[in-house]
Amino acid sequence: MSAPSGNDTTTNTTTLLPESVSDLIGSGQEGGVSQQFSAWLSRVRQGEMGALPAVAGFIVLSILFSFLSPYFLTERNFANFLTQAAELVMLGMALVFVILLGEIDLSAGVTGGLAMCIWVVLTDVTKLNWFLALLIAFAVGLAVGSFIGFFVARIGIPSFVVTLGLFLGFQGLELIVIGAGGNFQVQTPAIVALMNNNLPVWGGWLMLAVFVALSLATSFWDRSRRTAANVPNGPVAMVLIKAGALLVLGGLAVFLLSQDRSASIIAIRGVPIVVPIVLAVLWIGTFVLDRTKFGRYIYAVGGNAEAARRSGVNVVLIRFLVFVICSFLAVGSGLFTAARVGSVDATAGKDIVLSGVAAAVVGGVSLFGGRGRLVHAAVGALVIAVITNGLGLLNLPSGLNNVIAGAVLVLAATIDALSRLRSGGSLFRR
Amino acid sequence: MSAPSGNDTTTNTTTLLPESVSDLIGSGQEGGVSQQFSAWLSRVRQGEMGALPAVAGFIVLSILFSFLSPYFLTERNFANFLTQAAELVMLGMALVFVILLGEIDLSAGVTGGLAMCIWVVLTDVTKLNWFLALLIAFAVGLAVGSFIGFFVARIGIPSFVVTLGLFLGFQGLELIVIGAGGNFQVQTPAIVALMNNNLPVWGGWLMLAVFVALSLATSFWDRSRRTAANVPNGPVAMVLIKAGALLVLGGLAVFLLSQDRSASIIAIRGVPIVVPIVLAVLWIGTFVLDRTKFGRYIYAVGGNAEAARRSGVNVVLIRFLVFVICSFLAVGSGLFTAARVGSVDATAGKDIVLSGVAAAVVGGVSLFGGRGRLVHAAVGALVIAVITNGLGLLNLPSGLNNVIAGAVLVLAATIDALSRLRSGGSLFRR
Amino acid sequence: MDTPIIELTGVIKSFGPVNVLRGVELRAYPGKVTALVGDNGAGKSTLIKGLAGVQPYDEGEVRFEGRPVSLTHPRDASALGIEVVYQDLALCDNLDIVQNMFLGREELVAGTFDEGRMERQSSEVLRSLNVRTVKSVRQKVASLSGGQRQTVAIARAVLKKAKVVILDEPTAALGVAQTEQVLNLVQRLASQGVAVVIISHNLADVFKVADYISVLYLGTMVAEVPTAETTYDDVVGYITGSKTYNPTGARA
Amino acid sequence: MDTPIIELTGVIKSFGPVNVLRGVELRAYPGKVTALVGDNGAGKSTLIKGLAGVQPYDEGEVRFEGRPVSLTHPRDASALGIEVVYQDLALCDNLDIVQNMFLGREELVAGTFDEGRMERQSSEVLRSLNVRTVKSVRQKVASLSGGQRQTVAIARAVLKKAKVVILDEPTAALGVAQTEQVLNLVQRLASQGVAVVIISHNLADVFKVADYISVLYLGTMVAEVPTAETTYDDVVGYITGSKTYNPTGARA
Amino acid sequence: GCSGNGDNSKAGSAGKAASKTACVILPDAASSPRWENMDRPDLKKALEDAGFKTDIQNAQGDTSKYATIADQELSQGCGVMLLVDYNGAGVSVAKKAKAQGIPTIAYDRPIAGADYYVSFDNEKVGELEGQAIVDGLKAAGKDPATATVVYMGGDPTDGNAKMFHDGADKVMSAAGIKPAKEPPGVWDGAKSATNFEQALTSLGGKVDAVWVANDTNAAGVISVLDKNHLKVPVSGQDASTAGLQNVLLGKQTGTVWKHVPDEAKAASDLAIELLKGKKPTVDKKLDDGTPYIAVTPVLVGPKDVEKVVQAGDASASDLCTGAVAAACAANGVK
């Protein structure tokens, strides 16, 4: 009897192939720019549109608001918009991790709020060093995420119920931490600066350069790996076109933000500090989801948890970790809110979570799990934030304002759904 | 060529069988009482527990609260509890219809609230006949449901987004409808009576008799159909045991509610009027879900929409109708709230919807669709209502109250999840 | 020559850039068994799903009993008396066997279900398909074995009398005895005047039951031949593309 | 007599009141192909899922290379070098072919994916299985035909060198040519010293590749016999319960 | 609002043109109907009649939205900011406005760093409510010191709820009242009803008076009292339709009426002065030196309802429906 060769059961590729096969099956990388483009177009027609409808919705809404208010298309409002949207973009990205598993975290908003209550009390009342307090606040996020993760992944309680319980409980905890009727001012200049100060003008350009360089670097790294494996590479022009588009659009944004947008004599210019932070989280998160085992397993578990389990994926661990990540990033979102509002009260984070989920869904992330990317949630968040931003310029009574916000949300989702429908994607809609 | 015989393509059973087969495959109806019981037990061990864990949770919580407060186990609190729970039971049942399809209706609460705002303004301000106004209010429910159903089923927008839009929009509409004056009294005696008056004592017993009779009638009808088809029938003792249990438990409840529970000289006794109404909705809804095509198709679409579609089920119509039913019943829930509070204000129904969903989930309805019954949501709602009821007797400070409510919710769900887990049902938990 | 009950011409179907069906023809005759064979991914299931109204064709004409019909929804197909067993079975895991078999065609008394009658019929049809290991017709479909699921799907399709029965690889998961029964069933259906279309990779079975064999190769119908006039090797040749079919009779 | 690499004794598994496996024995030998046959619902897939750690047995002993092992999680099985193709395939519809094939065993460079290498390997393995209609290895698995899906599942299992390969009805959905390739593959695996267990309803195939045939009947192993010492009719008899096996050799 | 602006949208000139705009942020729509239904129209009318533009928005009980609105208003330019604080969000807005040289008025609720403070005295509101309870008990011949009084406060996350509570508690504890039960505070009729019902049950169904922070909560409390055939002193505020009806029916002892137009007038007068570039002086000052214009709230009993109607804060046709009609007649409400 001949035993198979030792311990290399999982390290070596099979030697089963009769001979090395030379004509590979395609991989979608073949052909020139025009072929790549038409392939993309037909994928889009097939319904794989990602954030495209949300981008369209964003543009439509922007045009609408710029007709309705002369203030909408100003550098100043652009900068305001970015800081206003930051907390929702952050929360939307946090939620994508759990939504990709078909789960939900209703407590994400109040987790951020609670962490900030703790932070503000530690700094303002117990006079702890603000940075140490911030570490504690993020640790609270990790603890909350672990708690949810444990109950959902190990015990098997539906995440809706666990996080609803925390949603209720944390509102109570916030009240206990802050005290009845209380609120505390955010007095740490570094935190206030997050949302209220800007990079120097050169900093904005540097930021752009870094992101363009990153984009080029990853693309060329991929190409080198493909070349090494001797599989076809897409046209190099595609890489340059992408980087070029990033450069032009990003350049326009940085340029606009480099203008003085102050109404007074003291100049205000530069990219708000929060922007590079959000972009960095977006980039890192996308990197993890696209290029690491952990990210791949999130999609696998979201698509078919049983198949993933049978493939050896530690489903419980993955489920646990997404909640930890979500709560951690949610604290970041809470921090942005606290910095922008300048104070923390006992209701912090109560209202934002449904908007966060809506951001993800509007952006094209499937609530059933397995489909969606961080950038989708980011674009979805911009859509929702632009509704608030634009309506805020129109001076409507409160009731009407709500009605219109709701209607526009449904409208934006309709654009999304209709474009998917027309393209025959209906089959794969659950 | 021999054409198949005419138009009877779908009316006649096949004549393919070689001969009439006499030994049927089992149907779980075989065997005596003890066999039925052990089959049920092993189904439970398999994880098909339905509302059992929720019932257990309810009993545990009740025991707990009866130790913590001497007022918990009083006839008076029992009656209060029933009226307090009614609106949540109703909303939970409403939501079951959409949850069975894996959808959600975040606007169910405010739909009820809005309908009540309209009702109260129509009766109090425009002096319309209260009943006519009530018809209009329910018509509003139907309209809202049709709106949601259209956007979800036809256009294909995720229900989360549509109903979130309405959740926002209706809060605005409520404000606009209620306008100056802020809140209006419910002055219609018939409506106030719903929650505040009771059946005469004989009415309670009559109600019990009717439900026991209904239970017996359906069981015997089923048996007669099975006999006609010549398939085995379960032991008749099972039917009698079930009816007997209903009689004893229901009898105890009616008996308790027939005692005077007033603290003053004017006696208060009898089953609250709302109870038979809720039970009737529960019975009718269960009947529809279990015994009609429409109900069966709801489960089919929730289980596998594509399979249902291929079987000729009008999936779009089913999806549409569940939202209509949900919104319609939600108006009933709103009505109960208005009747209990005695007034309607511009925030009516804002907070209840998440509890409604939680009620369904705690009761054992799957958020992924296809699994669950109305009675599950009803039991789940009782669990959640007993938390509020019990904590309300303990006079805790606000923050702590919230924290405990959240913790108890997670605890109740943990009982549920653990019992399912231990029984090896984990495989079918998504 | 028989008159076909179903006649497809020029059927085209693409998924984005992938052209799956490129002008396909197909005929099915009442009282006859037509086998549809072809390599994996040739487009057989896609062709069938179009006939069932599940995934309408992009282009092409469908004639039913001579009249052109439009099949855009499964209900269109069942209204014409077309019953289909899908390759992926399409059962509702959360429903039991009886509920699945009668889905969309429940037996009613006074508007509510006649559970007894449905139970009896399910049981009888399953028995006739040689099912021996199913304990209860009230078992959830989720808990059935692969072969048991397939049997339920087949039973479902033959429960009601249809004019056309289409079976997409119905015996793939079946045991020896059950396969035998299904092939018998196919012949019995045909003898009762039903037009049967059967897809199978098992050519032995195909030669056993089929009157006509249609071969699909990369989205085109390369051969449509009476079983009597062809051989096993020829058909394998058409399937793999190594032989081309030259019709000798009057049919083009 | 060979030494078995896998040896099951007294395996019992119930789902509630249904006793699916009632004390089953099974052996698989390195370098040999063991066929597991049985009627629909006999418990074959249940037996296999226990070996894969997917659905642990209620009772019974599993010995691997002589040592008793506990298989309570799929990772336990893959740590031992057991690869399984499941009857229900278990693929992630939202991932593409490469991602599915390498799920849980991705090739990395510096902690991130080496997509190029994975693409090449997927492509090569699929080609070797005679796949001709797949346009791109970056296609989502959701859009594949039944046979294509099955091929991906098989390719996945043979991508990395394993000690034991278990295939649950691997050729059910495959075309003639692909079936041929898979049977070849099975023999090639065995010749490299891998223990192969194959479940199939196609007895012709079984007799072509198997060294041993084990027959499961209503949850008990009624026969375990070298292929050379039995006949087609005997095996059919064991499967349907119409014959009983009386071992003539030394094996009990 | 802004559509009449003929200027181009360049930030600088927009700032100048808009220096004639009065920017207002209202806190929410839930704690009281007054913000949307009274303050908004009154402020808008007064300011626009004086020839200024207004930009009035409501933060809807969300501090984050509060900050967003402030940004939006400041980006259009403001000549004065009239802020109703919501949980401290007003502070950083006031700071921002100050940095841009825009004068700020804290309206109805104090804001640290604001230039002026115009308000009803929230503690005074609480005191009036407490007085109503004390008087009601005495009228019923009960000794406040031994009476069973339940406290039904507002949402404790809302800073004003604390002021109402403290004011009421000051008066009531002076009269010897100790809360028999104090369920969690809410601004929600339905929850208030449940909370009170449970408190009542845990008191064995006996209660002598209920201090309630506002009319919406009071409606829920009264509903439970009715059900139990109880009639005891109940307080409230806002002079809402339901509240006034309950007062007329004798189910509610009184409701604290804050004649919003008075407060709005004081605020808009001040804002107009500021918009005209003047620096008005005010006699009263807060502890921290902020100039303070106080407006006094009034306790409304059955006999005073007509005054509210006369002032236009309620309409007799809304009030005098059904069973209330008789009470209207008895109390001279037309």
Ligand SMILES: Nc1ncnc2c1ncn2[C@@H]1O[C@H](COP(=O)(O)OP(=O)(O)OP(=O)(O)O)[C@@H](O)[C@H]1O
């Ligand atoms: N939704 C889709 N999107 C893209 N391609 C698809 C889609 N559905 C099917 N295809 C492709 O169409 C081709 C034909 O598929 P089909 O299922 O009809 O094959 P088949 O002949 O039934 O094969 P099998 O014998 O394996 O079942 C396959 O190459 C498949 O990849």
Ligand SMILES: Nc1ncnc2c1ncn2[C@@H]1O[C@H](COP(=O)(O)OP(=O)(O)OP(=O)(O)O)[C@@H](O)[C@H]1O
């Ligand atoms: N989760 C479950 N709950 C209840 N019964 C089950 C469950 N899983 C399998 N069974 C039953 O166990 C028996 C064996 O199933 P199994 O899938 O092992 O059969 P099999 O031999 O693989 O059949 P096939 O050839 O049809 O694939 C069947 O009767 C099936 O109904």
Ligand SMILES: [Mg+2]
């Ligand atoms: Mg197919």
Ligand SMILES: [Mg+2]
């Ligand atoms: Mg099997």
